[in-house]
């Protein structure tokens with residue numbers, strides 16, 4: 001284990017090793033590396049195998065980088081500008097009905113995209129990279145600037161980077177650049193129903 005997280009039950013260490021730092025090294029990432037992370041996301045389960053996830057990405061120092069970075073709220077820009085890639089996760093809100101073959105609303109498009117995002121972050125972690133999710137971005141502008149088609153939702157954006165020493169962060173962020181803990185499983189899992 002590379003950090004102090006302690007699970008209630010023994011699990012694979014990859015689940016504990018993934019966390020969301022804000023101190024990144026500005027190291028370049030290759031398209032091959034990023035696509036490998038998204039390949040893991042592609043294999044997530046989804047309702048009726050509808051695969052509603054779509055990814056819009058930019059590697060740092062490429063033409064699209066500034067456009068994607070500028071969609072983040074200023075707080076997120078302040079640290080994500082040191083990351084190596086930005087990935088917007090978009091989900092398609094309709095799917096082909098397995099019965100009629102028509103496009104119908106998908107009640108699970110965001111849920112399914114969330115599963116894919118977890119696979120993405122875990123694969124990145126296994127490759128020695130870190131993924132930090134953000135909802136702090138301008139959703140209306142993202143729709144426009146990313147040419148998102150109608151019937152899609154921009155769910156979140158992810159900064160991908162190599163971990164740097166937090167000493168380079170503004171003081172208020174430095175102390176927070178640590179793996180966080182979790183509620184106990186006792187507070188989350190109930191046999192048969194919620195406790196009365």
Ligand SMILES: Cc1cc2nc3c(=O)[nH]c(=O)nc-3n(C[C@H](O)[C@H](O)[C@H](O)COP(=O)(O)O)c2cc1C
Pocket residue numbers: 018019020021076132133134135136137156178179180
């Ligand atoms: C969907 C999503 C949105 C998030 N939005 C932000 C954000 O806008 N800014 C930020 O600094 N962190 C953001 N976070 C990071 C969470 O605060 C972080 O994942 C959580 O505290 C758990 O910590 P860990 O990922 O290090 O285990 C977001 C995480 C997720 C999954």
